[in-house]
Amino acid sequence: xVQTETxxxxxxxxxxxxxxILEGAMQEFLAHGYAATSMDRIAAAAGVSKxxxxxxxxxxxxxxxxxxxxxxxxxxxxxxxxxxPQSLQGEPRIVLRRLATEILDNSIEDQQFHDFMRIIVGESxxxxxxxxxxxxxxxxxxxxxxxxxxxxxxxxxxPDPEAAVRVFIGTLVYCVIFQELLHGKKILPMERERLIExxxxxxxxxxx
Amino acid sequence: xVQTETxxxxxxxxxxxxxxILEGAMQEFLAHGYAATSMDRIAAAAGVSKxxxxxxxxxxxxxxxxxxxxxxxxxxxxxxxxxxPQSLQGEPRIVLRRLATEILDNSIEDQQFHDFMRIIVGESxxxxxxxxxxxxxxxxxxxxxxxxxxxxxxxxxxPDPEAAVRVFIGTLVYCVIFQELLHGKKILPMERERLIExxxxxxxxxxx
DNA sequence: GTCTATACATCGATAGAC
DNA sequence: GTCTATCGATGTATAGAC
Numbered sequence: 001x002v003q004t005e006t007x008x009x010x011x012x013x014x015x016x017x018x019x020x021i022l023e024g025a026m027q028e029f030l031a032h033g034y035a036a037t038s039m040d041r042i043a044a045a046a047g048v049s050k051x052x053x054x055x056x057x058x059x060x061x062x063x064x065x066x067x068x069x070x071x072x073x074x075x076x077x078x079x080x081x082x083x084x085p086q087s088l089q090g091e092p093r094i095v096l097r098r099l100a101t102e103i104l105d106n107s108i109e110d111q112q113f114h115d116f117m118r119i120i121v122g123e124s125x126x127x128x129x130x131x132x133x134x135x136x137x138x139x140x141x142x143x144x145x146x147x148x149x150x151x152x153x154x155x156x157x158x159p160d161p162e163a164a165v166r167v168f169i170g171t172l173v174y175c176v177i178f179q180e181l182l183h184g185k186k187i188l189p190m191e192r193e194r195l196i197e198x199x200x201x202x203x204x205x206x207x208x
Numbered sequence: 209x210v211q212t213e214t215x216x217x218x219x220x221x222x223x224x225x226x227x228x229i230l231e232g233a234m235q236e237f238l239a240h241g242y243a244a245t246s247m248d249r250i251a252a253a254a255g256v257s258k259x260x261x262x263x264x265x266x267x268x269x270x271x272x273x274x275x276x277x278x279x280x281x282x283x284x285x286x287x288x289x290x291x292x293p294q295s296l297q298g299e300p301r302i303v304l305r306r307l308a309t310e311i312l313d314n315s316i317e318d319q320q321f322h323d324f325m326r327i328i329v330g331e332s333x334x335x336x337x338x339x340x341x342x343x344x345x346x347x348x349x350x351x352x353x354x355x356x357x358x359x360x361x362x363x364x365x366x367p368d369p370e371a372a373v374r375v376f377i378g379t380l381v382y383c384v385i386f387q388e389l390l391h392g393k394k395i396l397p398m399e400r401e402r403l404i405e406x407x408x409x410x411x412x413x414x415x416x
Numbered sequence: 417g418t419c420t421a422t423a424c425a426t427c428g429a430t431a432g433a434c
Numbered sequence: 435g436t437c438t439a440t441c442g443a444t445g446t447a448t449a450g451a452c
Contacts, residue, residue, distance in 0.1 A: 017435090033330065035243035039428060049437050054429065115333060122241065122330015124389050125323060131390040139386065140396055163406035166398055167379045170386070174378030177385070178347065181332050182339040188348055190374055198371035202410040225417090246445060257419050262447065 018056045021046045025067050030115035034064055034123055065130060071116055072133045078106070088149050092156060093204050095149070100172055100196045107176045108192070114181050143169060155208060164203060171199055226264045229254045233275050238323035242272055242331055273338060279324055280341045286314070296357050300364060301412050303357070308380055308404045315384045316400070322389050351377060363416060372411060379407055 024046030028037045039060055043050040057063040087102070088095055107113055124131035143165050150161035158164045175195055179185040232254030236245045247268055251258040265271040295310070296303055315321055332339035351373050358369035366372045383403055387393040 033241070033243060033334070035241060038426075040426080050428090051430075051438085052436055055435065060428065118330050118333055121385065121389060122326050124391065125326055126241070128391050131392075132395070135386070135390055135392045135395050139392065143396060158406075159409060160402050160406050163398065163402040164410070166383065166403055167375065167406055167410060170380075170382030171375045171378040174382045174385075175374065177329065177382075178343070178378070181329060182343055183332065183336050184339075184343045184347065187340070187343050188351060190371065194368050194371040195374055198366075198368050198375060201367060202372070202375060247447080248445080258446090259420085259448075260418055263417070268446070 017048070017052070021048060021053055021056055021063075022067055022070065024048075025063055026071070029064060029067060030112060030119065033119060034127075039063075065127065068116075068119065068127075068130045069133055072120075072130075072137050076113060076116060077137060088145065091208070092150075092153055093200055093208060096168070096200055096203065097196055099146070100168070100199060101192075103172050104175065104192045104196070107172075108180055114176075117177070118181060139169070150203075156204065158203070168199060168203065171195065225256070225260070229256060229261055229264055229271075230275055230278065232256075233271050234279070237272060237275060238320060238327065241327060242335075273335065276324075276327065276335075276338045277341055280328075280338075280345050284321060284324060284346060296353065299416070300358075300361050301408055301416060304376070304408055304411065305404055307354070308376070308407060309400075311380050312383065312400045312404070315380075316388055322384075325385070326389060347377070358411075364412065366411070376407060376411065379403065 021042070024044075025037075025042045027045050028042050031037075032041075039050055039053055042063070043053050046053070053063070057066065087098055120131055120134050146168065147162050147165045150156060150158055150164055172195070175190070175192070178188075179190065229250070232252075233245075233250045235253050236250050239245075240249075247258055247261060250271070251261050254261070261271070265274065295306055328339055328342050354376065355370045355373045358364060358366055358372055380403070383398070383400070386396075387398065
């Protein structure tokens with residue numbers, strides 16, 4: 001019993017060490033960006049020594065890419081990928097409003113997600129593989145699923161459903177980038193409800 | 209004559225010194241971002257000593273903000289602000305296609321503009337005043353002018369012209385961000401013509 | 417005014433004690 | 435496995451020669 005507990009504690013400690021380091025790295029990288037973050041500050045934020053950081057991760061770049069991949073794959077997947085596939089069941093007017101509301105609600109208030117997007121865009125020139133992960137894991141699923149949905153609803157009479165998806169998603173994502181990341185809401189505010197209603201008005205014919 | 213030429217040469221040299229430094233700073237900052245750029249490399253790129261850089265600019269932050277302000281105000285103003293006000297004269301179908309084509313053509317191929325946008329977004333948390341300049345000088349003019357245009361064309365029957373502008377601009381800007389900055393065109397390509405035609409189809413009624 | 421040389425701090429990464 | 439101590443390189447910024 002004691003052996004088992006000790007063994008479990010030891011294994012948990014191993015697991016938690018890397019986890020604690022990743023948490024400290026997330027805090028520092030998201031706050032200061034890649035280049036301005038030092039391994040010393042990461043170690044301090046995680047409460048371990050710098051040598052311990054290097055025993056779990058090859059170097060700064062490896063720690064950074066591992067962190068961003070985890071954030072993209074595990075945490076923020078739920079923001080754009082509708083966690084409830086059944087949410088795409090129903091008539092377009094309701095489905096589109098629910099999807100747009102879900103995306104905006106999950107993105108606008110999440111300060112950590114803003115920092116994540118700032119890094120993805122800001123480092124997309126020097127870390128193209130991270131931008132690729134964003135495209136592959138976050139953007140592609142919702143674009144394809146919504147594309148299938150719009151294409152299957154011929155009553156919308158959309159000549160190019162795939163392009164219409166880009167209008168829908170582009171409007172919502174640029175809303176977050178412009179209003180929140182770039183602080184545009186202080187200068188040119190735009191209520192999210194007006195945006196959502198306008199998108200629905202443009203995409204869904206009046207008689208539906 | 210000789211005096212005048214000497215005087216002119218001296219004055220030009222003064223002006224050109226700061227200009228040369230800004231050009232080297234632009235090269236380095238746009239390529240490597242703020243934190244990863246060193247004053248040594250800026251001085252080397254400009255062909256001057258580091259002390260000369262500090263004699264023209266207070267510090268690294270001052271040089272950076274001065275540079276980004278200049279880029280936003282002088283160079284990239286022409287990208288989003290339609291340089292020809294008369295380009296907004298005419299029927300919506302033609303005006304919107306011309307405006308969208310102009311914005312995309314000027315943004316998609318311009319690698320330097322991509323780096324500029326990466327920095328604006330990537331540093332918008334630590335340099336909010338630079339994001340503010342982008343909003344104020346690049347985004348606000350076109351949003352307001354296009355808003356007036358859409359509002360004045362009541363035959364479009366848009367319930368909320370201001371929100372429709374966000375759809376139009378958001379679609380185009382996110383197209384550039386997604387396809388070019390984030391390298392999305394390799395994974396999920398989308399021809400700009402399809403996007404433009406879809407925007408027009410959604411905003412302009414068929415009988416116009 | 418512009419240079420060389422340098423002060424001083426901090427960087428990423430590692431060696432060796434335990 | 436994790437720590438302390440440290441290496442060599444590089445960072446920002448400045449002093450002093452000319």
